[in-house]
Amino acid sequence: MRKNISTASKLLLASALLLPASAAAFSPSWSSAATVAQSVSPISAQAKEYGVFLKEKFGVTVSDKLTRGQFVTALNAILASAPGAKAVSTAGKTTDRLQAAEAVQLALTAADLKELAATYSADKTKKALAALKLNWKSNAYASDKARTLAAAVDAGLLTSDYYAEIRNDGLASQSLATALLGKVLEAKGQYKHYLGYSSDADIFAKLNDAYRTSDIIQAPELRKIVDEALKQDLVTGYNLKDSRYDANFIDSLSLVYGHSDFKHALQLIGLLRSEGIKAKVQFEPKTSAFIYLQEWGDPGVSDLYEVVQIENGNYIEYAKEYDLAFEFASTADKNRFNDIVLRYAKKNEEKQAGLIYGSWWQPLYYSQTELKDYKKISNNKISAGHYYAQSFSLKLQSAAVTAGFKKLDPSATVVNYDFWVDGPFFNYLQGESK
Structure with missing residues (x-):
């Protein structure tokens, strides 16, 4: 990041x-x-x-x-x-x-x-x-x-x-x-990377092209390490990303929002426009990996995920997802983002009306700088070339995750740092369901 x-x-x-x-x-x-x-x-x-x-x-x-x-x-x-x-x-x-x-x-x-x-x-x-x-x-x-x-x-x-x-x-x-x-x-490619602004007339077309041409990230050598971490219950899941897509935005003005459904991304951009928010937008392809239990039934086949069966009969699922990185025009707009999501993109009850499509119980968005009502957690990140895997955790769990990655591959580049995440996702890390 x-x-x-x-x-x-x-x-x-x-x-x-x-x-x-x-x-x-x-x-x-x-x-x-x-x-x-x-x-x-x-x-x-x-x-x-x-x-x-x-x-x-x-x-x-x-x-x-x-x-x-x-x-x-x-x-x-x-x-x-x-x-x-x-x-x-x-x-x-x-x-x-x-x-x-x-x-x-x-x-x-x-x-x-x-x-x-x-x-x-x-x-x-x-x-x-x-x-x-x-x-x-x-x-x-x-x-x-x-x-x-x-x-x-x-x-x-x-x-x-x-x-x-x-x-x-x-x-x-x-x-x-x-x-x-x-x-x-x-x-020299050292500046910000973004598709355009949320207010651009062609931003939906650019997002569609970015999503359509993104694939599930393979990175087999890196996946080998973090998959073993999944098998050993060192982590409950991880994300794979490619640093070549990183937005490289100014930390004080930016945050990252993650989701799996592309229709949600389009509506989120529309929501920001309706609220008068003009922000730079970068699409960052992401693959999320987690354990799919055998008792859940046949995982099937889809363009949106891959599954690999592991020794105990369960599967590791690799799901095609994305992050949207935003850089806002002001810190005031960045601060407003939380209120907008909690009101229009955070599910609080079944069949709740007045939300954009695909709203989650526990949406995920985070900032590299401290914000009111956000909670500090840790990112445990392991890199190989321009690919990296990251697993978010509570701060008290971070040292164990980092040490576990290093034990699995002493030669790997492992870093750990703190950042700030929205309240509902913090609750998820604490084991809460809503």
Whole structure:
């Protein structure tokens, strides 16, 4: 659920280390000391959102007087978490103030778009930069600097909010630097992952596509470990998930809601819309595993589950389910979610009217940050590659579950952490039925 930044990256940011210079990083005209006046851009809404993400996930706070070295350090903190990414280096004095055009070039390189710039002819470059109203001489559009800016505009790294900074050959503003870092996050797959917003006109179509193309997760090596935990009654059930679908949302604004029936998901989105809630939505495929007792009868065959008979005659059932991750526009909206679910999506009696389809006695939704009326429990998580299995438990049971996983496979990566779950599900963990 959470993405941990390496200790090395944290130390790099904490000490604000500056990387060694590389003579090939910039053309000489770009590496001279910045002496021109800064063209200050107001912090855009998008830059603010990127800024919150950078601070929470990477410990990066962008200064309003950013140096070249600090910007490179921030870029490399992002790249350190991106598989196969190479660090960016810079020429010249790392203590010099960062120029706007220079920031764009560094971001383009970090986003793996450097070679794209080389494909631009002078005419294509001039056309791409027309909206910037640069008033350059014709031969300037054949330069590496011009091609870099043109590629950044077409690729969406450099947006119209910051054209004035380029036009005035100014210093990079806090807003521009933050926006560029955010664009690099997106290009490297290190930013938030979501289908769209609950308010989008096509959100139902996107959810349908996501559900239709999801399958029961196999992960045989991982299942072998946690299935044995089921057989030994170490856990009563577990979820299998794929980290490549994790939303990577801001913890303070997000929560995760789990269910098995897709019709319920559609109605839940409709419910949020009807209550004026606009939230980012990510569909996270999930497989739930539990013991199916032999006395319950023939489990049958379905596209929604698989069963495997075990030594004592019972079965392990693997059911196709899902999590919906939401990131809300405000903490107030996040706080409202509990009241909405308890009123319209929590079953309190048989044949209860006024609920959305498939409402459970004990719905499951949880937050990585503390919320009123939520209860603290533990997640016991074991990973293998990009797959992970997790089993929720009361805090007092967590150490035993974690130790049991480690005993079953001493080489496995096992982590344990606390989070906050809705009251009805907490009651379920305590053995209550409603």
